Amino acid sequence: MNKKAESSFxxxxxxxxxxxxxxxxxxxxxxxxxxxxxYQRGLTDLPGKFEAEMVSLRFANSPDCFAYQDAETKRIxxxxxxxxxxxxxxxxxxxxxxxxxGKEALNFRxxxxxxxxxxxxxxxYFNVDSFTIVKDVVVKTGAASGQDGFNAGxxxxxxxxxxxxxxVQDGLI
Amino acid sequence: xxxxxxxxxxxxxxxxLTIFELLVVIAIxxxxxxxxxxxxxxxxxxxxxxxxxxxxxxxxxVGFPGNVLVEYPKDLSKYSFLAGSGKVTVFNSAQPGTxxxxxxxxxxxxxxxxDVEHKARLxxxxxxxxxxxxxCP
Numbered sequence: 001m002n003k004k005a006e007s008s009f010x011x012x013x014x015x016x017x018x019x020x021x022x023x024x025x026x027x028x029x030x031x032x033x034x035x036x037x038x039y040q041r042g043l044t045d046l047p048g049k050f051e052a053e054m055v056s057l058r059f060a061n062s063p064d065c066f067a068y069q070d071a072e073t074k075r076i077x078x079x080x081x082x083x084x085x086x087x088x089x090x091x092x093x094x095x096x097x098x099x100x101x102g103k104e105a106l107n108f109r110x111x112x113x114x115x116x117x118x119x120x121x122x123x124x125y126f127n128v129d130s131f132t133i134v135k136d137v138v139v140k141t142g143a144a145s146g147q148d149g150f151n152a153g154x155x156x157x158x159x160x161x162x163x164x165x166x167x168v169q170d171g172l173i
Numbered sequence: 174x175x176x177x178x179x180x181x182x183x184x185x186x187x188x189x190l191t192i193f194e195l196l197v198v199i200a201i202x203x204x205x206x207x208x209x210x211x212x213x214x215x216x217x218x219x220x221x222x223x224x225x226x227x228x229x230x231x232x233x234x235v236g237f238p239g240n241v242l243v244e245y246p247k248d249l250s251k252y253s254f255l256a257g258s259g260k261v262t263v264f265n266s267a268q269p270g271t272x273x274x275x276x277x278x279x280x281x282x283x284x285x286x287x288d289v290e291h292k293a294r295l296x297x298x299x300x301x302x303x304x305x306x307x308x309c310p
Binding site: 032035036039040043044046051054055056057058061062063064065067076078093094095096097098105106 | 205208209212218221222225229232233235236237238239259276278280281282283302
């Protein structure tokens, strides 16, 4: 091989070497950026269950949702669900997500153990349950009755122990 | 004598190169970890976490009947806050252009507001159906 051919062979080798190195360096930089980004997401991500627990506090505790509020004294009874309020209209008042971006937010389906046929859904709930939260509640129904087992009667209505099933859809996208 | 001969010749050169490569790899791993942990403590991450905390606090306060005043347990004098339109926004004046937002969902009858600038103590006050961000009294 003459000197000229040898030199162009070495040049070609150097070019290939640098091309491969540049390619590898680019991949390395992108990988690092991606790792840093996913690390950041991991640091700021909220566990869906925790967020759902916080948001779902309102269902049994807020009079703007289903909590029973005495009409005369205006006293609120957290943990006691007013059966008269437990309907779709009230849920729309209590928790309504945005029509556009609401699919990414938490959405809920609510059921009482005593009436499993009746289930309430928030406006962007599409039956994709991520997990379920169960809360022990007391349900107040309008009709008065005497004392029998768990049911205690009063002139203001009947109170009975129940379970509130909260099915959570933790973002569709 | 035997130990010195270990790093001599072609085989020795190869062992030395392997050790050097391992050291470089370890150094890179340590550097990445140091960089990542300093990044974790950096302002944008804290800013994002504060925004999430405040939005969650507002969500949780809806579930408390009655009036409530909660103080955020951290010095927030670096930041400014704006609450409204279903979200909390946190600004950092030291780094203009960086803002973190976090959304919350309230019942229809609720009202949220508040605009706090560079106060060390930040409070969230719930009065009846109004929730406001304000400097702590």
